[in-house]
Amino acid sequence: MTDDTSGTLDEALERLHTAGPERRGWLSNHGPMAVEALVRHGQGRSVHRWLDYYRDKLEEMPDARTPITADNWREALGDPRHIADWTVYFGHELADRPWREVLALWWPRLLPGIAGGATHPVIRVGHAVRTLLDAPGTATAPRTAELAHALGYWAARHAPLPPLGRLPGPASGSAADALAAVAPVADQSGGIRDRLPQLTAFPAWPVEQERGATAPDAATAPDAARDRLAQLVRAATHRYLTHGHGEPVMLVHAATAPNAVLRTLPALPRELWAPSLDAAWAASAAVTAAYGPSQPLPRPSAGAALKGAAAAGANVSPEEVIAHAAAHGDEHAIKLTDTALDVARDAVATGEDHETALAAALHACALIDSPLA
Template identity: 35%
Template sequence: MTTYHDAVNDALERLDDLGYERSLGGGDLANHGPMGAETLAVLGHGDAVPAWVAVYRAAAPHHEPPVAHQRLDSTEDSWRPALGDIGRAGDFEELFAREIDADGWQTVLQRWWPRLLAGPLTGLTHGLIRTAHAVRSIAATDSPTGIQLTELSRGLGYWAARFIDKPGPGRLRGSLSLPQAVAAMRRSAQPPTSPAEGQRRLRSPDDMPGYHDNLELLGPERIQSLLSDMTAEFAGVCVAHSNGMFPIPLVHGVTAPAAARLVLPYLPEDQHEATAAALWQTQVTLAMITTVDSGGEAEARDRAASAEVPAWDELVARAVDHKDEHVIKFTEACLREHTLRPDPRYAWAADLAQQRIERPDGDSGPAMVARFAKP
């Protein structure tokens, strides 16, 4: 049986020639290969990684890997003007690789996490999520390989090169609990009319009426408890708005907090509340882009408790067989969060995602992008 460490390194070598993004459904979406493969290995299915990588590579063409053009230095006047410039992706990757080699991966992570956290929605949260998967693989061994450290530089590099800095860092200064804040959240008057409109709202969410008020709803809470509230509540939000087609953008309201939890042990405590605030900003934005009301959300837990859902072993096996990267990552995140604090919404959401998200051998690309336009 292939070990986790061997499966991860084999996958990274097989995916090494792919760029940061792929062309899918008429848009440029994040490269999910390293994240999906690492998740398969975590689930104990390292033997399935080579075949999965082959399916993933065949599903959509990827851009060329970024190339460094102009050296970036660690001084703020050098790197800050380059934030959000995808043309500088290779320069950022080279900067992070150089810093990791000189200072160690954890020092670099602690240095750059608060700088990039102001843009949690970068790549529909995949800057943060790819970084977190890289951290999990590195932290699992006393001797990370060069390609594992390169993967961390690429996660950070993508986050920096696609950085979205609007509307600035969130804050936890409200008075509501997470479930209360989600229930009170103002939604959009109508969903985006096109993928392009969805992307515009993602880049400038503060243009949506009520956005800043929503950011002020949530009060401070112990970080681990708050992350559990976030993932459980948004598992229910995903299901409440599935309506025959599982809303993939909302999935990241679960996977982003679950991914951030993987990183917290390697961050100083004074970065934890800012992390939670950025995740709330992410959930507000995703909910306002994707939903027009809160219908079905309050009842989601009770409905999940009475639903006939397969056991987790079967859900994991079905996710591996399904092969869609979102299904795999979502199922693993839900299982991990359920293990920490059981909630029936996790298994129900994973089950419905597996049923309603198209397999990668189907015509899934345009439908996935179009989900930005569905409530």
């Protein structure tokens, strides 16, 4: 649950909703995602100071053009000129219907364009849904408005990946081996809009023969999809520790995009969980192919990554890690830390390794320049 007894998150969202979801024609507004992560992990006291720094990166919402309707939405899908129109449309939809109904209707429509906007729209949706799930039936106006902004951004930037072939999946069936089998695109000289069209095929994953398992039946398939999605988030987070140097900012999304999907599953009908896993894999693999380096680097420990920590070498706490990210200030470092804390929490619950996830978060802070330094 979010640590928001002061109302800090709602105040921050209200400040941010005067701005559009992008700046300079393409770069994403990360403000709503970063402040949600900070508040959730007990760093609410730093939010308004962080927004004071971040406001110079914000631009006003573009002017509305043509209202989105039940008759013309298909023509407007994927057209960034309609960002404001889409936000208004979802605002009306969420005022008239329960937010879960709106989400369930639009999730399968938007899912094929999960890579649009460099995966930022789906990540923003994941943060918005997480806040609404915190208080069933008592969603505040700013949190509902945030879902409208997030869905509107996704609809405006909806961009399906090119048709992709299926390569043999890893014999182990593991998500980590599947990511390792993703081949980098040939030309890595441009941005993500230049790289994604080069994609041709991904390894098949998940692989049903993993550990000799048979395909799940209809009753258990959604649970299997959720578990495998959690495995993907864990693998992508751990992989950042050894491969994040390939492009420290963009490779954050290989973990945060599937985690946004994982966060959204509890709000969706169970029949949407399996296709959500497939889309999350495509998004994570696409970012990995676009920016992954050819060779890994040695893996630092969490203690080694947190320079100057009294506990250097062992037992770095989640509280230290999020405090470090908040002090660092970069929005991507904050968001990867947020995902890493999810992974570490689940690992502790199952008695597995949680230090690697914490080390990945600290590694992001080391690789990405601090805007507050």
